[in-house]
Amino acid sequence: MNEPNGQKISNSASAGTSAIAKPAGSSxxxxxPVVIRTLGLNxxxxxxxxxxxxxxxxxxxxxxxxxxxxxxxxxxxxxxxxNMIGALDQPSSGRILIDxxxxxxxxxxxxxxxxxxxxxxxxxxxxxxxYLTALExxxxxxxxxxxxxxxxxxxxxxxxxxxxxADRWDHRPIEMSGGQQQRVAIARALCNNPMILxxxxxxxxxxxxxxxxxxxxxxxxxxERQVTxxxxxxxxxxxxxxxxxxxxxxxxxxxxxxxxxxxxxLGSIDE
Amino acid sequence: xxxxxxxxxxxxxxxxxxxxxxxMISMRYRALRSLVTxxxxxxxxxxxxxxxxxxxxxxRVRVHASTQLAPQQLAxxxxxxxxxxDDINDVLRSLQVGQIGQVGGVGVEAVGxxxxxxxGGGGAWSPRSSHTQVLDEYRAWLxxxxxxxxxxxxxxxxxxxxxxxxxxxxxxxxxxxxxxLSDASLVSRMDQWSDSMQWExxxxxxxxxxxxxxxGEASAKHFITEDWPKFRETFVAINTGHARAIAAISxxxxxxxxxxxxxxxxxxxxxxxxxxxxxxxxxxxxxxSAVRRQINEALRDTVLRARVGQVLGMKSKEVGxxxxxxxxxxxxxxxxxxxxxxxxxxxxxxxxxxxLAERYQREAVLLSVLGExxxxxxxxxxxxxxxxxMKLLLGLSLLVCVVGVSNAMxxxxxxxxxEIATMKCIGALDGSIMGLFVIESTCLGVLAxxxxxxxxxxxxxxxxxxxxxxxxxxxxxxxxxxxxxxGLSALAGLLLAVLAAxxxxxxxxxxxxxxxxxxx
Ligand SMILES: Nc1ncnc2c1ncn2[C@@H]1O[C@H](COP(=O)(O)OP(=O)(O)OP(=O)(O)O)[C@@H](O)[C@H]1O
Ligand SMILES: [Mg+2]
Numbered sequence: 001m002n003e004p005n006g007q008k009i010s011n012s013a014s015a016g017t018s019a020i021a022k023p024a025g026s027s028x029x030x031x032x033p034v035v036i037r038t039l040g041l042n043x044x045x046x047x048x049x050x051x052x053x054x055x056x057x058x059x060x061x062x063x064x065x066x067x068x069x070x071x072x073x074x075x076x077x078x079x080x081x082x083n084m085i086g087a088l089d090q091p092s093s094g095r096i097l098i099d100x101x102x103x104x105x106x107x108x109x110x111x112x113x114x115x116x117x118x119x120x121x122x123x124x125x126x127x128x129x130x131y132l133t134a135l136e137x138x139x140x141x142x143x144x145x146x147x148x149x150x151x152x153x154x155x156x157x158x159x160x161x162x163x164x165x166a167d168r169w170d171h172r173p174i175e176m177s178g179g180q181q182q183r184v185a186i187a188r189a190l191c192n193n194p195m196i197l198x199x200x201x202x203x204x205x206x207x208x209x210x211x212x213x214x215x216x217x218x219x220x221x222x223x224e225r226q227v228t229x230x231x232x233x234x235x236x237x238x239x240x241x242x243x244x245x246x247x248x249x250x251x252x253x254x255x256x257x258x259x260x261x262x263x264x265x266l267g268s269i270d271e
Numbered sequence: 272x273x274x275x276x277x278x279x280x281x282x283x284x285x286x287x288x289x290x291x292x293x294x295m296i297s298m299r300y301r302a303l304r305s306l307v308t309x310x311x312x313x314x315x316x317x318x319x320x321x322x323x324x325x326x327x328x329x330x331r332v333r334v335h336a337s338t339q340l341a342p343q344q345l346a347x348x349x350x351x352x353x354x355x356x357d358d359i360n361d362v363l364r365s366l367q368v369g370q371i372g373q374v375g376g377v378g379v380e381a382v383g384x385x386x387x388x389x390x391g392g393g394g395a396w397s398p399r400s401s402h403t404q405v406l407d408e409y410r411a412w413l414x415x416x417x418x419x420x421x422x423x424x425x426x427x428x429x430x431x432x433x434x435x436x437x438x439x440x441x442x443x444x445x446x447x448x449x450x451x452l453s454d455a456s457l458v459s460r461m462d463q464w465s466d467s468m469q470w471e472x473x474x475x476x477x478x479x480x481x482x483x484x485x486x487g488e489a490s491a492k493h494f495i496t497e498d499w500p501k502f503r504e505t506f507v508a509i510n511t512g513h514a515r516a517i518a519a520i521s522x523x524x525x526x527x528x529x530x531x532x533x534x535x536x537x538x539x540x541x542x543x544x545x546x547x548x549x550x551x552x553x554x555x556x557x558x559x560s561a562v563r564r565q566i567n568e569a570l571r572d573t574v575l576r577a578r579v580g581q582v583l584g585m586k587s588k589e590v591g592x593x594x595x596x597x598x599x600x601x602x603x604x605x606x607x608x609x610x611x612x613x614x615x616x617x618x619x620x621x622x623x624x625x626x627l628a629e630r631y632q633r634e635a636v637l638l639s640v641l642g643e644x645x646x647x648x649x650x651x652x653x654x655x656x657x658x659x660x661m662k663l664l665l666g667l668s669l670l671v672c673v674v675g676v677s678n679a680m681x682x683x684x685x686x687x688x689x690e691i692a693t694m695k696c697i698g699a700l701d702g703s704i705m706g707l708f709v710i711e712s713t714c715l716g717v718l719a720x721x722x723x724x725x726x727x728x729x730x731x732x733x734x735x736x737x738x739x740x741x742x743x744x745x746x747x748x749x750x751x752x753x754x755x756x757x758g759l760s761a762l763a764g765l766l767l768a769v770l771a772a773x774x775x776x777x778x779x780x781x782x783x784x785x786x787x788x789x790x791x
Contacts, residue, residue: 112700114698149289
């Protein structure tokens with residue numbers, strides 16, 4: 001768990017491009033473990049004429065303690081991809097491997113364990129539980145993980161403090177703004193110290209300053225605890241933080257850019 | 272292979288206490304919705320409770336009413352018998368109803384039974400209800416006289432035998448049948464054959480034709496030459512008894528002389544076994560009918576009718592015995608009526624009038640409980656009728672309850688698929704989610720069942736008290752019946768509530784989280 005990640009910079013140079021070229025098995029960066037890998041991922045919503053091809057053959061790899069951004073226009077399939085790699089939905093075809101284990105092979109029990117303690121989710125629609133207060137929303141995953149209630153409350157308050165909502169701990173979701181709900185969702189995602197953090201547009205509803213602080217939190221847990229962060233966004237500030245950017249369009253990965261390449265053409269990022 | 276980065280262990284179930292805590296929070300949050308669901312459930316349970324308890328009360332009260340009326344009715348029938356005896360052939364026909372389907376076997380078995388009848392009767396036949404009714408009526412009429420009862424029982428056994436013979440004779444070829452019975456009926460032929468000379472001839476003739484007797488020769492002979500004459504004797508005795516009783520009482524006024532020991536002796540000598548209790552019943556009946564006759568006579572007078580009408584506040588045209596008796600509800604009106612009658616020269620004291628009115632009103636209530644034109648049956652035929660209606664009604668209300676409860680619970684649960692999905696996203700086990708829903712629906716179910724049963728109980732008691740009055744409270748076994756109805760309704764409500772909630776919740780919990788999210 002705590003093994004140092006010395007190869008982070010030296011090996012990432014060729015990772016971006018090769019992730020598309022030959023994803024299956026043959027990692028171009030030996031020694032750097034792959035945490036998330038998808039193989040020929042397809043997702044079709046609906047059937048017949050109404051069928052939408054939300055994902056069309058996505059192959060990607062995310063390395064351990066990487067900070068990844070997923071960018072793409074609205075409706076390009078980012079959220080769908082999130083649900084897939086978070087083991088929250090069933091792909092129409094293709095495989096998802098988390099730490100080289102196919103999630104399709106996990107039992108319901110193991111999946112619950114994975115979702116509860118190893119992956120933190122920040123949903124675009126927050127998905128907070130309506131009848132629980134901010135603090136209760138944050139402590140619920142800890143209850144599922146078997147943490148005693150008092151310790152859960154203590155940690156919950158710390159996390160709410162971290163996202164700047166300590167004074168709103170007993171507000172219910174409907175009594176909070178979108179940005180505040182999003183920050184509760186972030187606190188909830190962090191509560192069980194996940195190995196992977198999946199954030200679907202975590203700054204979309206936040207003002208500049210709050211968004212900045214959220215991004216700093218994400219960056220900090222990425223750097224301090226080697227948490228792998230996958231983050232979809234339209235926020236250009238993120239581009240300077242992350243190692244690689246996946247560009248998604250119409251359910252396919254159109255392009256993978258490394259940070260070094262991006263700093264050069266940051267000015268022309270919108271296409 | 273190195274140690275995996277992401278170790279996967281075992282996820283724990285959410286503890287019971289935590290589940291209860293979350294359920295409380297959730298129910299408090301949607302207090303209004305929970306209340307509506309609760310009310311719907313309670314209503315459905317109350318409905319089930321009302322129809323169940325109502326049926327139970329109706330049944331118990333009916334049985335109670337019929338046991339209350341039975342002695343009086345029996346006395347009535349006995350009175351009728353003193354004047355007009357049953358046709359002995361009718362009695363025989365009623366007794367003859369046996370198990371036609373297995374005549375051969377019954378024949379043999381019944382012969383064995385008859386052989387031992389001298390001591391106590393009782394063959395292996397199983398009588399049908401009309402048979403039982405007649406037997407029961409005769410038993411009640413005989414007032415527990417063992418010897419007489421044995422006679423009736425013997426007669427019933429022999430009647431079954433006779434039927435076996437009849438069936439056997441029916442199976443013969445037309446020619447053989449004609450030769451055996453000629454124009455006579457089986458009964459009159461039996462009378463002939465029971466003569467030992469005729470018996471020999473019958474056997475000879477049957478031998479010639481190669482026929483076998485239904486139960487073998489020895490037992491057939493026993494039946495024809497010994498049992499059959501006994502059978503005839505019994506009924507001749509009963510018939511004669513009737514005739515003698517009629518002769519003994521036809522020229523005296525039974526109403527005035529029923530308490531006379533000589534009259535009672537006469538009737539006993541005529542073959543009627545009547546206990547002292549039954550005599551009391553009969554005397555009472557005669558007494559009250561005399562009083563009624565007296566009042567009826569008095570009311571024929573137009574002037575008196577007009578006066579009584581004034582007292583009771585009705586038109587003189589409407590004044591009749593039944594109406595008057597129905598109106599009297601206390602000593603005061605009885606007094607006034609007695610005075611009115613006395614002024615016209617009829618002397619009936621107020622107490623008697625009030626007592627007669629009470630008796631009449633109670634009888635009217637009992638009869639109304641039993642239904643219009645419903646004979647008091649001592650057998651179980653009427654009970655079966657009630658049970659069928661009861662089953663139908665209960666089935667219907669159970670259906671309403673099922674639909675009501677499952678609809679309310681389904682709505683409450685499908686509303687929350689999103690919540691189930693969210694819980695799964697943040698790592699809830701299917702079992703934890705089920706725990707939450709089982710606890711919540713059990714809470715709702717228990718609360719709804721208790722309140723529904725209480726509401727139903729109050730309503731049903733109020734309703735029945737209005738309809739039945741004092742009769743309700745004197746009916747035995749009411750409390751235990753109500754308790755049973757309450758328990759069953761509550762149990763049904765609780766089970767339905769839990770099942771209707773757990774079913775859809777289980778379906779949602781088994782889906783992948785985002786699939787469940789899309790369902791809602
Ligand atoms: N439940 C669904 N049923 C049918 N089609 C769906 C469903 N969910 C998503 N889609 C379709 O799949 C495609 C990808 O949707 P997705 O939500 O992944 O887009 P996105 O990239 O997250 O967009 P945004 O930036 O607006 O959040 C869209 O065309 C969308 O219409
Ligand atoms: Mg999205």
